[in-house]
Amino acid sequence: MPASPKDVRPCLDLQQLVDEFFNWRVKDMPHFATHVGIHDYDDHLDDLSLAAYKRRYEKSKEFLARAEALEPRLALHSDLITLRVFKHELLTFIEGFPFQGFLVPLSYIEGPHQDFMQMVSRMKFKTPEDYEKLLCRYSSLPKQVQQCQELMEEGMAKGYVNHAVSMKGLDEKLGKLVVTSAEDSPLWPPLTSFPSDFTKEQITDFQTRGAQIITSQVAPAIQKLLEFLAISYVTRSDISASSLPNGSALYKQLIKYHTSTSMTPQEIHQLGMKEVARIESEMTKIVSELGHDMTLQEFSAMIKKDPKFFCDSPEDMLSGFQHIVDEVIKPKLSSLFSFIPMAELRVVADPSPSGTGGYHIAGSYDGSQPGVFYANTFHYNNVPKFIMLTLAMHEGNPGHHLQSSYCIESATMPFFRRVLDDRWKFQAPSNFPLNTAFMEGWALYSESLGFDLDLYNDPYDRFGHYSDELLRACRLVVDTGMHALNWSRQEAVDYMLSHSTKSRVAVENEIDRYITWPGHALAYKLGDLKLKELRAQASDKLGASFDIKKFHAIVLECMGPLDLVEDEVNAWISSATQQ
Template sequence: MARPSVSLFLALACAATPLMTSGVALAQAATPPAAQAGQTADQRLKALYDAEWIWRQAEYGRGGEDGAGRSLPSVTPQTYAKRLAYWETVLKELDKLPLTQLSHEEKINYDVFRTFIEAEVNQIRFKTYETPFNSDSFFWTGMNPRTPFRTAAEYRDYISLMRDIPRYFDENTVNMKAGLKRGWTVPYVSTIGREKTMEPYTKADMSNPFYEAFAQMPDSVPADQQAALKAEAQAVIRDVVAPAYTKLHSFFTKEYQPKANRNIAAYSLPDGKAFYKARMKEFITLDLTPEEVYETGLKEVARIRADMEKTMKESGFKGSFPEFLVFMRTDPQFYAKTPRELLSYSSYVAKKADGQLKDFFKVLPRYRHSILPVPDAVAPIYTSGRGGLDSCLMNTYDLPSRPLYNLAALTLHECTPGHSYQAAAALEAPPRPEFRRTTYFSGYGEGWGLYVEWLGTKMGIYETPYEEFGRQTFEMWRAARLVIDTGMHTKGWSRQQAIDYLTENTALAPLDIKNEVDRYIAWPAQALAYKLGELKMREMRGLAEKELGADFDQRTFHDTILNMGGVPLTTFESEMKAYIAAEKVRIAAQKKAQPAAQ
C-alpha cells in the first residue's frame, strides 16, 4: 500500500545531488519561509516550492558531496511526524496565496505542488509507512544499480549506503510491527512468495546482487582502488548486508505473514473508507466516487468486449469467445521459446515505432533506452514490463505465461512512445522547477501509456488480428480494473471473483492475472489511473479533432501533452482546452494572412 517512489527512490536519486549540510542551512530549511513584504504571488509561490525542494533533498538524501557517504532515509514515526508538520505548514501558506494573481505557468506549478503535498500529508496521516511495500515494490529491493557506477567516489557512496541497511530495515520493521498491532497490514495473499525477493540478498558471498556493480567496475576507476573497493564490498556484504536481509526474512516469514490481514478490502482497514477515497484522489486526481468509477468500468468492459468479438471473427476463428481465449492462451505459436526471442520481439516493435515517430511528434528526444529482462530476483512476482529512462524491462520469467500477442501493446506502453520515451522527452521539456521533475501523477503518466497503445492502431504497429486482440485484451484489462479494484475494496468482491472476471474477459495469462489481482489488493486505487487517464486523453483528442477539423495536427497535440510534464488530470484538461483555443486563433490568423500574401 505504500508508495515507494517518495521515500527510497527519492533518496537514491538525491544521492547524486550535493545537499546542504551545514547545521544552520538545515535549520533554516526546517520551516517553510514566511511571506515577505512586497513579494508578488509568483515570487511567494516560488519561495515556497524552492524551499520545500531543498528541505526534501536534505530530508531524504542526508548526504554531502560525492564520496562523503550516503545513507538511506529515516522512516521512524518521529521523522514522519516532523515531515507532516512541515507539509501542513506549507499547505497553510499555500492557502494564503492570491491564486488569481499567479501567472499561467505558476498556476500550473501551484496545482502540481499542492496536489503532491496533499498526497504526502494524507499518506502520513493514514500511516501508510506501516505498510512499506506492496505486491511488487519493496523497500528491500532497488538499492543495487542496474549498471555499474562511473567513479570511485560513487562506489564509496554505495558502500556507505550498504552499511546503513540494518538501521533502515530495523526502522521499517518497527513500523510494520505497529501496523500489525492496529490491523494495518498488506493483505496476507499479497505477501505470499514476496520473501523470495529477499533470498538472493541473504547470500554472504560474491553471488549477492549487491556485488554485481563491483564485478563489472569500469576502467575509469583506477586498478589499485578497484581492488580495495572490491575487498571492502565483500566484507560489508558478508558482515552487514547479508545478516540484515536474513534478519528481515525471518521477521517477515515468522511474524508478519502469519498475522497479516486475511481481509483484502481497503474498507476493512482502520478508517478504510476515508483511506480509499484519499487514494483515489491521489492516483486519478479527479473527484469521482467509487460507484462512478465502477459504472464507468462496466460500460467500458461492454464496449471493448464487442470490439474483441469482432476481431475474433476477423481472425477466422470459428468457435465461441471462451474457446478463443483458450486457443490464445495455449497455442504454441503465441509463445517465445527463449528469453532472447521475447526480447527481440519487443525490440522489433520499439524500432518499428521509432520509424513512425516523426509523423506523430514534432519534437523527438535524443535520449535512447535499452530493452532488458526483469532481474531474476524479482521476476516471478513482477509485472510483465516496466519502462524507465535508461531501460525498458520485459519479464522473461516463465515464458509459457508471456504471450507474444500482448507484447506489441506492452512495448508501446512501457518503451516507445510510452514511459521510456516520456522520460526522455521530459529531459528536453521546457525549463521548470526542480520539484516538477520528480513529481509523478499516475493518471497523467499511465493514461499516456494506455493512450499510446491505442495510438499504435494509427501507427501501423499491430500486424495481425492476434496482436490487435492483444491490444484489446490490454485495454479490457485496464477497463476491468475499474470494476475489480472498486469491487474488491468497496463492494466485498473476493480475490477469486476478481481473478474470474479477468479470466473471462481477457486473454491474459493465468500468472499475469494472479499477479495483477494481488497488486490491486496491495495497492488500492492505483490501477484506476490507467483507464481514467486514457479516457481523459481520448476525450481531449476528440474535442481537438471536432474543434479544429482538418487543421488538427496530432504532432503538436502530442508535443503539448508531453511538454506540460506530469500534472493532475484536472490541470491536464484545462491546459488541453487552452491549447485547442490557441490553435483556433493561430489557424484563423494564418488563413487570414494567406490571401494577403497571394
C-alpha cells in the same frame, strides 16, 4: 494599475521556492536523488522512520503556507501553472498523511531489498570516493531494515497490515541477502568491477571491507527481519482495503490519489463493466474477420494453446521487442509528435517470476542513464507475440519513455515537475503524488495511437491491442470489486479469466498486485478515457484546424493532475475558436 501583459515577468520568489522544495526532496530522499542522476547524497539512504515521515508532513505544511502567500502576486500563466502543480504536490501528501500508508513498507513487490539494488544500479563508479559511498550505503542498510520493522510494528498496533498475498515469496527474496560468503549476496557484483586505474591494493581493500559489511552487518539484520516476519507479523484476513481502519475513507482517498477523480467505487465498477462489453464487441469482430465461427472465449482458449503465437526463448522475446521499438515504432513518431526523445531506450530482461509483463524506468535528468523498458522474460512462453507491439508502445514510445523524456529534457519545466519519484508505491495515499492517472493514462492512450500510426493492420496485433485494453477495463471491475464490494480473490481471478486472454499465472499475478496496491490499477483506464474524451472534444470543436501534434504537446506539458490537463486543453480550444 495592473501590469500589462508585456510587463509581466516570471516570479523569482516562486522559482526559488520550488527549487528549494526540489533540493529538499532530493536531500531528504537520497534514493530519489541517485535515481534522477544527482550523486551528492550517494553515501546516504532514505530515512524510513516514523519521525522522518512526521518531519516531511510538517515541512510540507511550511512549503504550502509560503506558496499560498505568493499566490496573489502571480500573473504569468506559466507561474500560475507551476503554483497550481506545486500546491497539488503538497496537498496530496498533507491530505494523505493521516492514513499512514507507509506502515506497510514490505511486500513481494517492494521494500528496501528491492529498491536498494535498483538504486545501486543507478550509482556512478568511477573514483575511490564512489566506492566509499557504496560501502557507506551498505553499512546503513541494517538501520533502514530496522526502520521498516518498526513501521510494521506500528502498523500492527494500529491494525494497518498487509494481506498474506502481499507477503508471498518475501522470505525467499530477503533470504538471498542472508549469506555466510559475501560472493553469494546480490550486494557483491558491484564490488567485482573496478575502473582500470584502480590499484590491486585498492580493489582488495574495498572487497575486504565490503565482504565484512555484507556478512557481519547486512546478513544478521535481514535474518532478524525474517524472524520478525515469521514469528511476530500478523497479516490481515480480508483482502479489501476497506477492511483496514477507516477503510472506506482510505479507499476513496486512494482513488483520489491515483485517478484525480471524485468518482465513487460503484461508479467506477459500472464504468468498467460497460468498457469490458464495448471492447469485447470489438474483439468479437476480429474473430469473425479471421474466419472463425466461435465465441471470443473459445478463440482466446484456442490461441493460448498455439505455440506459433509465443516466443521460443527469452532472447527471442527481447530481440523482438527491440526490433519493434527501433524499427517499427520509432520511424513513425514524427507524424504525431513534434518532440522525439534524445534519450536512448533499452530493452532489458526482467526474470522475476511474480513480475508484470513489463515496466519502464526513466532515464536520468543528466543524461547519464538511458530509459529502460524491462520485459518480463520468466514467463516468455506465456506472453503472446500479438501483444508485444501494444506493450512496447505503452512502456516505450510514444508511452512512458516519450512521456518521461519530454519532462526530463524540458528546458523550461521546473525540476520538481521534470522528474518523478515513482518508488515506494506502498506509501499511497500518504506520499507525494505519482500522478498515476496522467502517467498510466497517457501510456494506455499511447497504445491506441497504433491506429493513427497505421501499425494495427494485422488483425492479431489489433486483437492483442484490444486484449490489453480489456485487461485495463477489467481492472476497474475487480479492483473496486475486491476493495469496496466484498469480492473474494477467487471471484476476481475468475472474472479476469472469463474476460481476458491472459494465462492463469498472469491473471493471479495481476490480482495480487491489485490487492497489494489498492486503487493503483484504476488509473490506467480512467486516465486513458479522459485523454480520449479531451481529444475528441478538441477535434470536434476545432474541425480542420485540429492539430494532433499541438494536442499532444499540451498534454505532455501538463505533467500533474488530470484536471490541469482538462483545463489547458479547454483553454486551447477556447483560444483557437476565438481567432
